[in-house]
Amino acid sequence: MSILIVSRHPGTVEWLRDTYPLLETVPVLTGDVTDDDVKSKTVIGNLPLHLAASAATVYAVEFCAPPRGAEYGASEMEAAGARLRRYTVQRTEDFVRWIEYNVGTHEYPTAGITVDDDVEAEIIRSLPWEEKETA
Numbered sequence: 001m002s003i004l005i006v007s008r009h010p011g012t013v014e015w016l017r018d019t020y021p022l023l024e025t026v027p028v029l030t031g032d033v034t035d036d037d038v039k040s041k042t043v044i045g046n047l048p049l050h051l052a053a054s055a056a057t058v059y060a061v062e063f064c065a066p067p068r069g070a071e072y073g074a075s076e077m078e079a080a081g082a083r084l085r086r087y088t089v090q091r092t093e094d095f096v097r098w099i100e101y102n103v104g105t106h107e108y109p110t111a112g113i114t115v116d117d118d119v120e121a122e123i124i125r126s127l128p129w130e131e132k133e134t135a
Helices: 010-019 021-025 074-079 095-102 121-126
Strands: 003-006 042-045 057-062 083-089 113-116
Touching (some): 010 057
Parallel strands (some): 003 042, 042 057
16 A cells, blocks of 8 residues: 655654654655545545545544644644544535435434554554665
């Protein structure tokens, strides 16, 4: 399984690599990310739901006290309680078809999101790491 980091924030990449040294050789995507970039991969970073649904698993960066509105470095992220939480996102059927089928009922589809609350370094360390390609 292929693993990559997705983040536009240098502080996040720094925090990830400081906190989880095994991520030092994992490739980083910093620009616009496509479905093909993340499809069937383990992604470490925050993604919109439509991209997260294409990934095999997403380890999102979350905070106890979210820092918002400014760029933060690794030390500020650590102080704010940064951690990784694992998400598996699944697309559900088309919303229009769901509405047409369920009009007048009280049946609602699940959100298609599974959250594992106690995911930390042990999971990252247990991932099947690929060897770094050398030129």
